[in-house]
Amino acid sequence: MVSRVGPAKNMGHVVDFPGRPSFTHSLSGVLSTRTVSRLRQSPSVCYDPRLVQPARILVIEDNAFDIVLLRHALDKQGEDYELEVLSDGEAALRFVHEHRTRHRAPEPCVILLDLYLPVYDGMAVLRAIREAPPLEHIHVMVWTTLASPGQQIEIASMGALYRNKSTSLKDVIELAAEIIAIPSVPISMRQNPRP
Numbered sequence: 001m002v003s004r005v006g007p008a009k010n011m012g013h014v015v016d017f018p019g020r021p022s023f024t025h026s027l028s029g030v031l032s033t034r035t036v037s038r039l040r041q042s043p044s045v046c047y048d049p050r051l052v053q054p055a056r057i058l059v060i061e062d063n064a065f066d067i068v069l070l071r072h073a074l075d076k077q078g079e080d081y082e083l084e085v086l087s088d089g090e091a092a093l094r095f096v097h098e099h100r101t102r103h104r105a106p107e108p109c110v111i112l113l114d115l116y117l118p119v120y121d122g123m124a125v126l127r128a129i130r131e132a133p134p135l136e137h138i139h140v141m142v143w144t145t146l147a148s149p150g151q152q153i154e155i156a157s158m159g160a161l162y163r164n165k166s167t168s169l170k171d172v173i174e175l176a177a178e179i180i181a182i183p184s185v186p187i188s189m190r191q192n193p194r195p
Contacts, residue, residue, distance in 0.1 A: 054080035055180060058108040060092045060125060061085065061143075062117055069167065070112070073176035081180065084108065089120025093128055100132040108138060110182050113160075115144040115151065123151065130158045139182045143175070 057074070061067055067085055074081055086092050092113075098104035111129065115122035122142060129135045140160040147155065147162060155162045163175060 054082050055110065056082045056084070056108045057179060058084045058086065058095070058111045060087075060089075060111065060117065060122070061114045062087045063114070065167075066114075066165065069169065069172050070176065073169065073172040074180070076173050077176050077180045079180045088118040089122070089125055090118075092117070092125040093120055096125070096128045096132050096135060099134045102134070107134060110179055111135075111138055111140045112179065113140055113142050114165075115142060115147055123154065126155065126158055126160055141179065141182070 059067060059070065061070075071083065074083070086095055095104070099107060113122045113125060117125070122144065126140060126142065129138065129140060140158075141163055142155050142160050143163050143165050145165045152162050163178075166172060166175075
């Protein structure tokens, strides 16, 4: 499922969650001056200042409440974004395979990954992302309620960021701000850069 959030003012967009009824999502505003300035300065592959493309975010998460909360927090940022949601590890591995075989484009700017997914776990998905040449440079943030110290070390060794999942709106809004900012930060300057 892909939701496109564009610069159209006061326009409703239908957002579908698998297994959930559709609801209308209101949008307002256009790209801020700050966003345009950041896009012009960004060396990131995610943004082309001539096209002013929104951040493309892939969320691999099976909890619909977490997705709704994250979407609300992203909307609070006042930035344009496209959000694709995959609800299990099997769909995530299929996504990786489609990119590896070049059957799918465009790639996301940021992947937000839960560790505890149906079918295949998030660590298997993260390993597959890092082994797929078209995706190995993508910013990955592991967002989960619990990761062992060993998992946290493995996550960092693969160049991904680890963030503890919270149901506090304030915490999720801070996470959303970090997600929106990630595409404008060169990979070499990320926290926990890949060796």
